[in-house]
Amino acid sequence: MVYCGEQAPEIVSVFFQFPNKSLLLAVFAACVGGTFQYGYNISVINSPTMVIITLHLKKTDKSVNLLIVQPLYLGEIAPTALRGAMGMGTSIFITGGILTGQVMGLKEVLGKREYWPILLSTTGIPAILQLLILPWFPESPRYLFIDKGDDEACKKALRQLHGAEDCHAALEDITKEKNNLAGFQAKKPWELFADRSLRWQLLTIILLNMAQQLNGINAIYFYADYVFKQSGIPDDKIPYATVGTGACECITALTCGLLIEYLGRKVLITGGYFLMSICCILFTLTLTFQDVSPVFPYLSMACVFAFILSFGLGPGGVTNILTTELFTQSSRPAAFIISGSVNWLSFFFIGLVFPFIIVCSQLFFYCFLVFLVVCSLVGLYIFLVVPETKNKTFVEIQNDFQSSKNVKLGNSDGEPDPFHMFWRTMGPFMCDLQRSGKRH
Numbered sequence: 384m385v386y387c388g389e390q391a392p393e394i395v396s397v398f399f400q401f402p403n404k405s406l407l408l409a410v411f412a413a414c415v416g417g418t419f420q421y422g423y424n425i426s427v428i429n430s431p432t433m434v435i436i437t438l439h440l441k442k443t444d445k446s447v448n449l450l451i452v453q454p455l456y457l458g459e460i461a462p463t464a465l466r467g468a469m470g471m472g473t474s475i476f477i478t479g480g481i482l483t484g485q486v487m488g489l490k491e492v493l494g495k496r497e498y499w500p501i502l503l504s505t506t507g508i509p510a511i512l513q514l515l516i517l518p519w520f521p522e523s524p525r526y527l528f529i530d531k532g533d534d535e536a537c538k539k540a541l542r543q544l545h546g547a548e549d550c551h552a553a554l555e556d557i558t559k560e561k562n563n564l565a566g567f568q569a570k571k572p573w574e575l576f577a578d579r580s581l582r583w584q585l586l587t588i589i590l591l592n593m594a595q596q597l598n599g600i601n602a603i604y605f606y607a608d609y610v611f612k613q614s615g616i617p618d619d620k621i622p623y624a625t626v627g628t629g630a631c632e633c634i635t636a637l638t639c640g641l642l643i644e645y646l647g648r649k650v651l652i653t654g655g656y657f658l659m660s661i662c663c664i665l666f667t668l669t670l671t672f673q674d675v676s677p678v679f680p681y682l683s684m685a686c687v688f689a690f691i692l693s694f695g696l697g698p699g700g701v702t703n704i705l706t707t708e709l710f711t712q713s714s715r716p717a718a719f720i721i722s723g724s725v726n727w728l729s730f731f732f733i734g735l736v737f738p739f740i741i742v743c744s745q746l747f748f749y750c751f752l753v754f755l756v757v758c759s760l761v762g763l764y765i766f767l768v769v770p771e772t773k774n775k776t777f778v779e780i781q782n783d784f785q786s787s788k789n790v791k792l793g794n795s796d797g798e799p800d801p802f803h804m805f806w807r808t809m810g811p812f813m814c815d816l817q818r819s820g821k822r823h
Contacts (some may be wrong), residue, residue, distance in 0.1 A: 402465050403546045409520045410457060410469055414476035416513025417453040422480025424506055426629065427488050455719045458707030459523035460544050462553055463776060467648060467704055471640035474700030478636045480509075482629035489622055520544075524553065529561045529712045530569060556776050563778045564713050572717040584709040584784060587769055588722045591652075591702045594761040596729035598659060599754030600694045602737060603666075603687055604628070610687055613673055614680040624684075631688050635695030647773040648701050648708075649765065655697025656762030662690040663755035670751075708772040708780050 454473050461469040488494045493502040521527075521540035528537035537557065541550035570578070575585050611624045639651060666686040669679045710718045737750075770783045 402462070402469065403544060403549070405520075405546075406460065406469070406544045408516070409460060409544060410472045412513055412516040412520055413453050413456055414472050416510045416517070418473050418477035419480035419483075420506060420509040420513075422477035422482075423484040423487075423509065424480075426481045426484030427502060427506065452719075454703040454707060455716065456523055458704070459525045459712075459715075460540075462545060462549065463556060464774060465644065466708070467643035467701075467773065468640050470704035470707060471636065471643060471700045473703050474636040474695070475633070475640055478629070478633040478695065478699075482626070482633045485622070485626045485629045489626070494622070525557055525560070525712050528554075528557050529564065559776065560711060560778050564711060567713045569712075570714045570717045572720045575714060575717050575721065578714070580785065581710070581714060583768070584781075585718070585721070587709060587764075588706045588718060589725050590761060590764060591698075591705060592722045592726040593729045594656075594757055595698055595702050596726060596733055597754070598656070598694070598698060598758050598761070599663060599690070599751060600699075601730075601733055602750065602754065603690050605737065606670075607687055610680065610683045614684045628687065628691055631691045632695045632699070635692050636700055639696055639700050643701070643704075644773065647771045648705060649769060649771045652697035652701040652705070653762050653765045655693050655695075655699075655701075656758045656765065658693035658696070659690060659698070660755050660758040660762065662686050662693055663751045663758060666690065667749060667751045667755075671749075705769070705772065708775075708777065709784060711777045711781055 454470065457469050457472055458466060486492060487502060487505065493499075493505070521543055522536070524537045524540040524544070527533045527540060538550070538554065541553050544550075545553055575581055607625060607628060608621055611621045612618070616624055643651060666683065669683040669686055672679050673683065706718060706722045707715065770780070772780045772783075775783065
């Protein structure tokens with residue numbers, strides 16, 4: 384075989400480095416009843432009526448805990464060299480669930496009114512699969528060794544997940560992390576806000592999880608039907624175009640899973656946000672000039688697919704991976720609680736506010752300028768602040784993060800942390816706003 388360039392062998396080794404079969408099954412068991420079911424529930428409800436949507440919402444709330452525990456588990460059981468690829472399992476399964484639900488909701492499958500009871504009952508299948516398979520897999524080796532102090536259970540779990548030959552390196556990594564955390568207790572979520580050594584990591588995951596919901600991806604899906612209609616697609620054919628958006632996101636999640644251990648997290652998520660920024664500009668222009676030429680509706684449709692591709696390329700999956708990697712064992716569970724809460728609160732906020740933006744016709748075509756600001760600022764923040772985490776242990780990542788912040792942002796022990804900097808900047812503005820409200 385002839386290689387073109389010095390990096391070709393590295394690409395081949397990354398692409399053909401497969402994890403242990405037991406590890407793959409553990410990922411499947413964790414994801415099938417978590418993110419896959421969540422994605423399936425989101426899309427399968429498109430066919431039934433608003434009455435059934437109300438009943439469905441009560442059921443999807445039960446998926447919240449699985450969405451917060453699941454990425455944590457995947458990140459802790461994965462080998463360092465495959466942590467990013469396995470962490471992308473969350474994104475791959477949620478997009479796979481969305482696509483599956485869209486296909487099942489077509490009239491040719493189970494989308495007809497008389498089939499709705501059967502359609503909705505299929506949402507229980509992934510949960511049943513998880514209940515049957517997941518109990519056969521062990522607890523996280525890091526949790527067993529660092530939190531519980533059970534060396535034998537940890538070694539047994541590593542042998543099952545990584546294989547007898549590959550478990551030694553993982554055990555050495557976990558041992559180093561435990562030694563580094565000697566004397567530290569597991570932190571509560573509110574304790575992270577008081578820990579100055581973790582405030583840049585905490586600020587990072589808060590911004591990333593807010594941006595994941597406020598970057599415009601939900602608005603793109605809202606606009607999709609409108610754009611498809613403007614492009615001349617008949618109403619009865621729009622569900623097939625919607626399946627195309629689901630397939631688009633699923634393909635990008637798979638592609639990201641293949642590329643993440645070669646290109647790294649920072650390139651993918653930064654590039655994704657900057658590409659989304661460009662799409663926001665183009666989408667605003669094509670929507671504004673929608674009636675000028677018959678070409679613009681088709682350009683709008685292209686922007687929809689490009690935006691979804693850009694989101695799936697990085698922000699959609701890498702956000703959870705970074706939440707796992709920026710913290711060590713004593714603070715990681717608390718960080719996931721905070722990030723999950725911020726993510727869902729942001730989702731609630733955009734769901735509450737966006738309909739009012741749509742009602743105001745003057746803002747209808749210009750709301751993507753707001754998303755442009757969000758995507759641009761978050762992309763710039765990641766580029767300047769967040770270090771690359773590929774092929775590094777959790778302890779190395781924490782040390783690199785702290786040292787990079789001190790160098791790039793001029794921090795020292797005597798200087799204010801990011802939260803103090805934020806309140807120093809925003810405090811006078813908030814006071815002026817409060818005084819203005821009292822005057823009125």
